[in-house]
Amino acid sequence: MRASPTNPAPTLEQRFRTVHATTYLDLVRFAERRVPRDDAEDVVSTTFMTAWRRVAEMPEDARPWLFGIARNLIRNTARGTARRRDLDVAVAGTSATSSSDPTVMVGNRLDLVRAWSRLSPRDRETLALVAFDDLSAQQAAVVLGCGRSTFTMRLTRARRRLRDALDHESSPTLTAAPTPFTTETTSWTHA
Numbered sequence: 245m246r247a248s249p250t251n252p253a254p255t256l257e258q259r260f261r262t263v264h265a266t267t268y269l270d271l272v273r274f275a276e277r278r279v280p281r282d283d284a285e286d287v288v289s290t291t292f293m294t295a296w297r298r299v300a301e302m303p304e305d306a307r308p309w310l311f312g313i314a315r316n317l318i319r320n321t322a323r324g325t326a327r328r329r330d331l332d333v334a335v336a337g338t339s340a341t342s343s344s345d346p347t348v349m350v351g352n353r354l355d356l357v358r359a360w361s362r363l364s365p366r367d368r369e370t371l372a373l374v375a376f377d378d379l380s381a382q383q384a385a386v387v388l389g390c391g392r393s394t395f396t397m398r399l400t401r402a403r404r405r406l407r408d409a410l411d412h413e414s415s416p417t418l419t420a421a422p423t424p425f426t427t428e429t430t431s432w433t434h435a
Contacts, residue, residue: 256299263306264292270307271314274377278318287317308383311373315387359409367402374399 254262271291275284291314295302303309360368373384385395 259302260296260299263295263302263310267307267310268292270377271310274311275314275318277372277376279321283321287314287321290317305383308379308386311377311379311383311387312389355410359406359412362409362412363402363405366398367405370395370398370402371406 268288271288272284275287279287291310294313294317295306295310363371369388370384373379373387374381377384379387381396381399382392384399385392388395388398390398
């Protein structure tokens with residue numbers, strides 16, 4: 245919202261309210277994938293309290309900035325609890341199928357879950373920011389506190405490691421028919 249003669253600049257409070265309304269659900273989903281569901285609301289609440297205290301510093305694109313605040317809160321909390329839920333991302337959200345054989349679907353899901361669990365927490369976080377949180381490389385770089393090129397390199401390497409882990413997990417009987425997991429994985433394993 246830019247100021248014009250007929251539309252005065254929004255106050256910091258109005259801008260904060262707008263950002264809150266447009267990012268709240270995204271932040272809740274972001275937090276729920278990283279902390280127990282009961283704690284996600286606390287993380288989001290604390291994120292917005294921190295953002296309100298720093299509202300004058302809020303960048304134009306506030307979404308990755310808020311994700312970064314939430315991420316730092318989660319990391320600080322996780323250190324105290326021995327990181328028991330270190331980025332357990334729910335992979336079960338895929339429902340599209342190209343095979344009606346439940347055996348193939350279950351086998352592929354198991355392969356994906358095993359491959360995902362073989363990744364390091366850093367790789368899972370990198371992939372999740374793009375695949376599950378729908379952030380651009382620039383926005384994800386802000387969340388992780390690194391440069392865009394550094395994030396892009398991390399993403400490329402994480403995609404390669406996921407692809408290698410999937411190749412390792414796949415058996416000849418499960419690779420015969422294309423699956424939604426192969427299709428979906430391809431979409432975020434190939435740049």
